[in-house]
Amino acid sequence: MNYTSIALILLLTTACSGGSSYEESSPDPITENVEVPKQAAPAKAATPKKAAVVASDPVDALDIGAMPAGAWTDQAVANVELDGGLVVEYFTVGEGPIVKKYKRVLVNYQGWVKGTSEFFDSSFTRGAPIQFPVGAGGVIAGWDDGFQGMPVGSRARLHIPGDMGYGANGNPLAGIPGNAELIFDVSLVSIINN
Numbered sequence: 001m002n003y004t005s006i007a008l009i010l011l012l013t014t015a016c017s018g019g020s021s022y023e024e025s026s027p028d029p030i031t032e033n034v035e036v037p038k039q040a041a042p043a044k045a046a047t048p049k050k051a052a053v054v055a056s057d058p059v060d061a062l063d064i065g066a067m068p069a070g071a072w073t074d075q076a077v078a079n080v081e082l083d084g085g086l087v088v089e090y091f092t093v094g095e096g097p098i099v100k101k102y103k104r105v106l107v108n109y110q111g112w113v114k115g116t117s118e119f120f121d122s123s124f125t126r127g128a129p130i131q132f133p134v135g136a137g138g139v140i141a142g143w144d145d146g147f148q149g150m151p152v153g154s155r156a157r158l159h160i161p162g163d164m165g166y167g168a169n170g171n172p173l174a175g176i177p178g179n180a181e182l183i184f185d186v187s188l189v190s191i192i193n194n
Contacts, residue, residue: 068112068119072157072185087159088146094153097191101135101148104192114159114181120174129189140165142182150188158184 067073078090099105108129110122123129132138134147142160150156162168162179170178 068110068117070110070119070122070124071112071183072155076157082145084141084145084164085161086142086145086164088150089157089159090154091157092153092155094151094155094188096152096188099134099147099150099152099188099191102133104131104133105147106131106189106192107147108187108189109184111182111184113176114183120171120176129187131192140182143184147186147188152188152190154186154188156186156188158182158186160184 072091074091076089076091078093080088080090082088106129108123110119110124112119119125132143135144137144140160142158142164145164146156146158146160160182162181165180165182166176166178168178170176170180176182
């Protein structure tokens, strides 16, 4: 059952009962022996890892030097700086659910080494997005941290410092030198295990 279905059921339940509480005002022969939980007080919200992203007027573009043909050139609407020098530059702030740690996401991306003019990898070219659990260590740290807090439907550019990418060793098979700053244009398609 999805969130829309749950919201619709709650809305219809509230509308039909004439109130906004989960408690019944009078016994119902069908549900009189069913205990209906009282609506709990809202839990105190945890401190977010990063501030909520709100689209604003266009922001200044970040300097990335040369770009491969096909890299996104639209105007960014927000830049979010995270710990370790990681920057998420939003082109579109999605309106879907927010990614939390350990959620499996489906992502399209294209990546290049800052200052070069060729992609070292692109799911767009392959025609197949990838999926991974965010924050579980299965991808580079810049991805684990950069996707946490991102709303589904977002299009963003991750500016990943070398130590949050492939580190001192780089990734010779992909042509990535040690401590290289990486740039990824990413499109967050969905959360798979919401």
